[in-house]
Amino acid sequence: MRKNASYLSNPAIQVRKPRKYTWDNIKKNTIRNWPLLVMVLPALAFYILFHYIPMGGLWMAFENFKPKLGIFGSPFVGLDNFMDFFNSAYAWRTIRNTLILSGLQIGIEFPITIIFALLLNELRSKRYKRLVQTVSYMPYFVSMVVMAGIIVDFCSTTGPLAAMVGAFTGNTENLLGNDAYWRPIYVLSDLWKDLGFNAIIYVAALSGIDQTLYEAAEIDGANRMQRILRVTIPGIIDTIMIMLILRIGQMLSVGYEKTILLYNPQVYETADILSSFIYRKGIQEMNYGYSTAVSLFNSVINFVLLLVANAFSKKYTETGLF
Amino acid sequence: MAMVKSRNIGSRIFNVANCAFFALIMIVCILPVWHVFCASFSDASWVMNQTGMIWHVEKFNITGYKLVFADNNIWTGYLNTFIYVIATTVLGMFLTVMAAYALSRKDFIWANPLMLIISFTMLFSGGIVTLYILVTQTLGMYDSRWALILPNCMSAFYLILVRTALQNVPDSLEESAMLDGAGRFTILFRIMLPLIKATLATIILYYVIGNWNSWFNAMIYLRSPDKKPLQLILKELLVDVNSSNANVDVSILASGESGDAVLYKQLTKYCTIIVSTVPMFIFYPFIQKYFESGVMIGAIKG
Numbered sequence: 001m002r003k004n005a006s007y008l009s010n011p012a013i014q015v016r017k018p019r020k021y022t023w024d025n026i027k028k029n030t031i032r033n034w035p036l037l038v039m040v041l042p043a044l045a046f047y048i049l050f051h052y053i054p055m056g057g058l059w060m061a062f063e064n065f066k067p068k069l070g071i072f073g074s075p076f077v078g079l080d081n082f083m084d085f086f087n088s089a090y091a092w093r094t095i096r097n098t099l100i101l102s103g104l105q106i107g108i109e110f111p112i113t114i115i116f117a118l119l120l121n122e123l124r125s126k127r128y129k130r131l132v133q134t135v136s137y138m139p140y141f142v143s144m145v146v147m148a149g150i151i152v153d154f155c156s157t158t159g160p161l162a163a164m165v166g167a168f169t170g171n172t173e174n175l176l177g178n179d180a181y182w183r184p185i186y187v188l189s190d191l192w193k194d195l196g197f198n199a200i201i202y203v204a205a206l207s208g209i210d211q212t213l214y215e216a217a218e219i220d221g222a223n224r225m226q227r228i229l230r231v232t233i234p235g236i237i238d239t240i241m242i243m244l245i246l247r248i249g250q251m252l253s254v255g256y257e258k259t260i261l262l263y264n265p266q267v268y269e270t271a272d273i274l275s276s277f278i279y280r281k282g283i284q285e286m287n288y289g290y291s292t293a294v295s296l297f298n299s300v301i302n303f304v305l306l307l308v309a310n311a312f313s314k315k316y317t318e319t320g321l322f
Numbered sequence: 323m324a325m326v327k328s329r330n331i332g333s334r335i336f337n338v339a340n341c342a343f344f345a346l347i348m349i350v351c352i353l354p355v356w357h358v359f360c361a362s363f364s365d366a367s368w369v370m371n372q373t374g375m376i377w378h379v380e381k382f383n384i385t386g387y388k389l390v391f392a393d394n395n396i397w398t399g400y401l402n403t404f405i406y407v408i409a410t411t412v413l414g415m416f417l418t419v420m421a422a423y424a425l426s427r428k429d430f431i432w433a434n435p436l437m438l439i440i441s442f443t444m445l446f447s448g449g450i451v452t453l454y455i456l457v458t459q460t461l462g463m464y465d466s467r468w469a470l471i472l473p474n475c476m477s478a479f480y481l482i483l484v485r486t487a488l489q490n491v492p493d494s495l496e497e498s499a500m501l502d503g504a505g506r507f508t509i510l511f512r513i514m515l516p517l518i519k520a521t522l523a524t525i526i527l528y529y530v531i532g533n534w535n536s537w538f539n540a541m542i543y544l545r546s547p548d549k550k551p552l553q554l555i556l557k558e559l560l561v562d563v564n565s566s567n568a569n570v571d572v573s574i575l576a577s578g579e580s581g582d583a584v585l586y587k588q589l590t591k592y593c594t595i596i597v598s599t600v601p602m603f604i605f606y607p608f609i610q611k612y613f614e615s616g617v618m619i620g621a622i623k624g
Binding site: 021025026029030033035036037039040042043044046047049050051052053054055056057058060065067116119120122123124128131132134135136137138139141142143144145146148149150152153154158159160163164192195196200204223224256257260261262278279282283288291292295296298299302303306307 | 333606607
């Protein structure tokens with residue numbers, strides 16, 4: 001009886017779902033839930049400080065920003081920074097390289113990952129499958145820097161990769177100094193590092209397929225290929241679609257880490273991408289306004305692509321990021 | 323009957339080919355590591371004159387490792403990495419868990435609006451240049467350890483994962499705790515967190531690995547050698563020597579004479595790779611399971 005009474009008098013329990021954002025509701029709920037507000041405030045402060053203030057800082061894109069004058073004192077230049085970028089040879093080069101790398105990642109890495117998972121699923125021995133998985137995502141744990149170090153070593157004139165390529169071309173050179181090799185090196189090292197790890201999600205989706213479907217297909221006389229085409233692939237097509245759509249939504253956001261570690265002026269022609277260009281102009285050359293303009297352009301495109309991708313994903317797979 | 327048999331033969335050939343294919347994949351995964359491993363225990367002059375793949379250990383010795391272990395940079399790097407990993411993980415997890423709990427409560431009117439504000443940062447970003455200006459100019463954290471800890475201690479993605487896990491805890495547990503007079507903090511730390519241990523372990527793991535491997539922030543925010551984390555020291559040692567804007571850090575070789583320096587340069591590189599990667603590989607078998615479950619909870623949410 002007493003418990004019941006305290007239940008009713010406990011304000012935190014009485015109202016579970018405040019639906020309407022009326023001033024009165026907000027006030028009452030905030031007062032009642034002040035401990036929750038206290039708990040979320042540090043995180044909110046973090047997001048305001050390190051995310052929303054930098055977003056406001058994008059105003060620099062319209063200024064000839066000088067750190068001494070600050071964002072409020074620097075001269076306003078309108079769209080000059082954007083014009084500078086789009087009228088330079090850099091615009092086409094960086095956008096093209098970003099799109100090509102993304103295209104290679106979607107066109108090559110993406111299907112290979114799925115094929116990898118499908119073939120893995122066909123392995124009969126559970127133990128062998130486990131072993132393959134363990135070994136194949138070990139490279140994921142090698143840090144980006146160490147991987148770059150290994151790539152530098154393998155591509156140098158005395159390295160195994162350079163020797164291999166040299167055997168075909170008759171010219172043993174430092175592969176990282178030749179822009180023709182940049183994209184193959186980039187894609188192959190991506191595959192080496194991430195293939196096993198990226199396949200996890202498909203392997204999991206595959207293990208969720210109802211085994212009785214395979215048995216039924218076998219009884220109906222379906223051979224292995226038919227079983228893969230008619231049972232396995234339909235079973236994971238949703239996963240494939242959503243991964244593909246989300247990947248397309250990130251077309252213009254290729255990360256800079258590997259590029260910055262490995263590129264050099266000799267290979268800028270094929271290696272320089274938007275993110276590495278922004279880093280070089282902004283942080284290395286301290287060309288703040290200009291690089292912020294490029295950055296803003298990149299962020300806006302990424303944002304739009306992501307929204308479009310999400311809309312597509314919702315429409316065709318009934319699942320989306322948000 | 324003949325049909326069935328031929329199908330079986332085809333199936334068998336496929337099985338063998340498939341097994342062989344994965345054997346090849348495993349070899350490709352291991353080869354680079356094997357190359358580095360063998361080279362690191364081999365004779366310095368042999369390693370220097372070697373072209374192509376190194377398949378075996380030549381004249382086993384540990385000279386390279388002695389040089390690496392005698393070098394203070396590596397130890398400083400390790401120590402700094404530990405500081406950054408622990409500080410970022412502890413601070414980040416604390417903020418994430420508290421915020422995720424508050425935002426997971428259905429009766430909290432601010433939950434959805436604040437979640438929206440936080441999620442939006444996953445879609446749109448101010449970019450690295452504005453953040454760099456904020457951290458270095460406005461906050462004055464250039465060459466400060468805080469620059470490596472604060473700006474990236476939280477991730478909206480991890481927050482969502484924790485929030486989802488907390489939402490799945492039955493409401494009755496919290497209600498009965500409230501009846502016993504427990505406050506929000508007590509409920510969170512005594513009741514909720516023990517129930518979502520698996521999710522927390524996975525996210526801690528992501529924090530540790532992400533920060534262990536991170537080098538970019540250290541490169542742009544730090545100047546003092548005594549604050550640099552391991553990965554940045556590795557970058558200067560392994561990668562910068564080959565790029566044109568090289569800022570070659572040869573202090574690692576300072577112990578040897580100049581002739582020796584050239585001789586041991588290649589060898590010590592290999593040894594450094596092994597020394598820096600071994601801790602991850604030792605933990606790898608233990609954390610593999612959590613890593614997989616991490617991908618899965620991420621996938622369900624995504």
